Amino acid sequence: MPGDFRGESIHKVDPKGRVSIPAPFRHELMRADPNCPEGGNPSFVIVYGFDDQPMLECYTMEGAARIAAAIRRMPRSNPNRKRIQRKYQTKSVTLQVDENGRLVLPAKLREKIGIDGNAVFAGMGDTFEIWSTADYEMDDGDMATEFNESGDALNESMDADLDRYTDDVVF
Amino acid sequence: MPGDFRGESIHKVDPKGRVSIPAPFRHELMRADPNCPEGGNPSFVIVYGFDDQPMLECYTMEGAARIAAAIRRMPRSNPNRKRIQRKYQTKSVTLQVDENGRLVLPAKLREKIGIDGNAVFAGMGDTFEIWSTADYEMDDGDMATEFNESGDALNESMDADLDRYTDDVVF
DNA sequence: TTGAAAACCACGAATTCCCATGGTATCCAC
DNA sequence: GTGGATACCATGGGAATTCGTGGTTTTCAA
Structure with missing residues (x-):
């Protein structure tokens, strides 16, 4: 079953790179880590191979396993x-949540996304993203429709796409 | 099967953000939460990514799952x-109804819709909306046809659309 | 041995849980 | 139909956890 990461929140990153993981995300990570000892600290995977965007994409152990399986099914040719x-295996790390519900972002990853003292966590369904506050705001601006010059058109196009892919079985 | 949220009602929001959910809505939420333990407390999803309107849109777990499925079907390209x-996953939260049939509106969401002590619940079929009383009245005024300068024409156009999309199967 | 990383401890604030109350609608017996 | 009992509903307050965060100590490798 796919994850259910929802919501956005901001957390402090201390000089050691420690950041609290939003509690709901933590619970989801536990649920989706088959090796997580009951009530223990789950592991998860951070992928930093998204060159076009200054963010880190975080997968549950289940999610990472699903990608690994897909790769194994691909012909070597x-x-x-x-x-x-x-992208998904070389440029990635497995991390473990610590006793206090934090993760330790290695310096390399902090540089990658230009962390300044705060990190934004953004739920994306089966994964979640980590951004610097500055970059996140920019991205959010791009995504938002309200101040878009053709906001109405964009909204319509989004709604149309959502409809298109919604399974509309009537009972 | 789609939900059946009907009616409007006003409830108090206490300093902790607690609000009673209209009882009929609560029952609908239970019915549509597959993980809800028999007679237990259902969960549901609040989406606050509607930038153009100061309101919160509430989905049953079923409804949220339908959207998630549609997203999964969309090509990443x-x-x-x-x-x-x-809009639907990052700017949203999963909440659980508490023992007394209330929900706890996080401070962020309260600010988003400018809650002042009361919240209006408005049934919208498969979802329901939460508004501040002030904004709801404004929206209600906009929607109303009675005082519209061209009320008759609008009414006719509404009726025509309703007819156009009505499936005339008799049960 | 000395710097960095990991483990350990500690605390205030916010949130969750649990219990309590008054009001209203519903039901049932008489 | 009338009175009383019963269930459900909306709301309030305090106790108990959890959460996010900052230090300090320990471990380990260079």
Whole structure:
């Protein structure tokens, strides 16, 4: 079953790189880590191979396993196989949540997303993202429709797409 | 099966953000939460990513799952996919009804819709909305046809649309 | 041995849980 | 139909946890 990461929240990043993980996210990580000892500290995977966006994408152990399985199913002859491996397996780390519900962001990852003292966590369904506050606001601005010059058109196009992919079985 | 949220009602919001959910809505939420233990407290999802309107849109677990499924079906190449995720997954929360049939509105959401001590619940079929009393009255005024300068024409156009989309199967 | 990383401890604030109350609608027996 | 009992509903307050955060100590490798 896919994850259910929802909501956005901001947390402090201390000089050691320690950041609290939003409590609801933590619970979801536990649920989706089969090796997590009952009431213990779950592990999860951070992928930093998204070159086009200054953010880290976080997967549950289940989610990471699903990607690994997909890669294994790909024929080695497919040139995308190795690219995908580089993106999701080479450029990634497995981390463990600590006793206080925090994660320790390695310096390299902090630099990657330009962390300044705060980190934004953004739920994305089966994954969640970590951003610097500055970059997140920019991205959010791009996403938002309200101040968009053609806000109405964008809204309509989003609604149309949502409808298109909604399974409308009537009972 | 889609929900059946009907009616409007006003409830007090206490300093902790606690609000009673209209009883009929509560029952509908139970019915539509597959994980709700028999006679227990259902969960549901509040979406606050509607930037153009100062309100919160509430989905049953079923409804939220339907949207999540639609998102999963959307190709990642579709730029609307991420916008929709931001709107319906990032800018949302899962809440659980408490033992007394209340929900706890996080401070952020209260600010978002400018809650002053009362909240209006408005049934919208498969979802329901939460408004501040002030904004609700304004919206209600906009929607109303009676005082519209061209009230008759609007009414006719509404009726025509209703007819157009009415499936005339007799039961 | 000395710097960095990991484990351990500690605390205020916010949130959750639990219990209590008054009011209203519903039901049932007489 | 009338009185009383019963269930459900909306709301309030305080106690108990949890959460986010900051230090301090320990461990380990260079």
